[in-house]
Amino acid sequence: MATLRQSALLIAQGRQKTNVVPPSSKISDFFGSNVFGVKQMKESLAPSVFKKVIEATERGGKIDPSTAEEIASAVKTWALSKGVTHYTHWFQPLTGSTAEKHDSFFDAHAGIEKFKGSALVQQEPDASSFPNGGIRSTFEARGYTAWDPSSPIFIFDKTLCVPTIFVAYTGEALDYKTPLLKSMEAINTAAVEVCQLFDRNVKKVTPSLGVEQEYFVIDKALFATRPDLVMSGRTVFGHNPARGQQLEDHYFGSIPTRVKDFMMDFEIEALKLGIPVSTRHNEVAPGQFEVAPLFEEINKAVDHNQLLMDLMDKVAEKHSLKVLFHEKPFAGVNGSGKHNNWSLITDTGVNLFQPSNSARENLQFLTFVVATVKAVYDYADLLRSSIASASNDFRLGANEAPPAIMSVFLGSTLTGVLDELEKNGNVKIEKGDNMYMKLGISKIPEIILDNTDRNRTSPFAFTGNKFEFRAVGSSANSAGPMTVLNVIVAEVLRTMVKDVEKEISAGKEKKIAVVNVLRKYIKDSKKIRFEGDGYSDEWAAEAEKRGLSNLKSTPYALDTYLDKKTADLFSKHNVLSAIELHARHEIMLENYLKKVQIEARVMGDLALNHVIPTAIQYQNKLIENANGLKGLGLDNTAAIDTIKEVSKHIESLKHNVMDMIDTRRKLNKEDDIAKRAKGYCDNVKEAYFDKIRYAVDKLELLVDDEYWPLVKYREMLFIK
Structure with a gap:
């Protein structure tokens, strides 16, 4: 295996660039x-x-x-x-x-x-x-x-x-497509009803989406020598290199030549397919990159993202590269997300999340912002469930990814507007008074695209004219979370219309009725708004005080799909039946279970058949050297200490792997898939993965580099 590693390194270091020639100098031609x-x-x-x-x-x-x-x-x-x-x-x-x-x-x-x-x-x-x-x-x-x-x-x-x-x-x-199409109709119906409170000309509202796709790229030969990458998409072992992302020099840095050629190649093919890719750059971690398209109707955007990932895989082969879409292929550095930038566009050309200089349009803007915030608050657990997966669990809350706690970031300016609106909700309007000035709504035109800072620790952030759902994993199909988002916002919008109509029936002028409902919704959903550091322990404690869930593991997050509240919601909007929800719950549990099983098996295989034999071989070499030093009357203390250290980690590794295998055998006898998935989560992944990795990573530091069988992080991340 060590020989295989060295051969792969020689191949990777000897790669030549692949020239890419566009079919025309003008993209519009093709x-x-x-x-x-x-x-x-x-x-x-x-x-x-x-x-x-x-x-x-x-x-x-x-x-x-x-x-x-x-x-x-x-x-x-x-x-x-x-x-x-x-x-x-x-x-x-x-x-x-x-x-x-x-x-x-x-x-x-x-x-x-x-x-x-x-x-x-x-x-x-x-x-x-x-x-x-x-x-x-x-x-x-x-x-x-x-x-x-x-x-x-x-x-x-x-x-x-x-x-x-x-x-x-x-x-x-x-x-994924069928419920997405139905959710588009649901939010269209609900949003048009709300829009007609402000503009009778609106007949259709379409959700729009821009998907920022993060990914890693490594050499194909190096990939092939890592059974864990081949089998599970991530490295189950690997000590952090001396240099990772701590210098912050990779983000937006010069793109490596081979990777740039690959990017140009897949972009050309993507553009031929009508995928409007427009942005490429280095991401934070070494070996990590991003591609982003222009916004499209949500159905097309999802189709294009799925097609783009397939295309990137195929084009990478031509460049002897491998694309990694796993959310956390490398421990200790930035994980990969698929940031979903979501907005609502009317058939009159208005972005409902875009503030303007018009008082009427700004009240409409506020209405949709508040409705979205309340939807996230009312259905936070369901939104969390929509991005749940075995791979995304490794990413959430680590190295720039948002935490599993759902919250909404609005920025200081918009937060101030909502606070002012809540405080001055029912204001007596005298003749000639400017209602919007009294309610603080006149401040909204100040909100321009870059008026507020971004919060990369927030799972759901307002970013000027859209909401960015940052918690979606890089390997996910965006249709899942976008279906949920469409439906929960549709539900709040439908309820909002009824609440406004009640106010009007009670004698309130329409604009005042809207403001009164907004004030109530702002107050009701205030707990979900958070402007600070989502990574901090203080936020986790504060979120618990607010009654917000912190569903860190997929099998527990997925329980939300079985709630009556969830079934009623999807049934009401004719998106998913109870049978379909139960089926999805079982499918996602099974997917989680199988992925953890695969990773456990890969860990066992690598530990027992690669790492331990290598460590023992090196240990024997050390013993031979120690005996030689002793025979010459020289001090062999350092060698003896190293032998003891290697032996300790070998014993720990073997003990934990065998215990994990025994635990898996017992869990496999459990017929209830939910119990089995939770058992694998708690008693396999949480109980053993870190312990086994710790021992292997320590041995990687101790064993002579010439002996070590697995391609190392420094090689995969930096050789391009």
């Missing part, structure tokens, strides 16, 4: 060239067919069979002209990644290429072979993928991809 978008549809479809497609994509209209046939014919012609031979329904099952089954256009019996409207609209993958939480038995295989016209058809890896939803034969959602 942007969206692999997408069957509006331009392609307008050019290839009859005007009446094109109109129906636009209605389906923008207004949720249905596409009839004859229209589907014409679209399929045009899509086939376009795809064949680009050398495409196969098509697939591209969907997002509850595995966390995307799925696809390729079918050929070529019909051998007819001797021609075919693509029927029925193949465009619907296909039938095996619903029992994907995670379903007991919805489908093994022998009940039928499930359906159905075309989502609101997300564009695209060509990826020489295959025509049709974005689809994925449902069981009995209709239950087995994917």
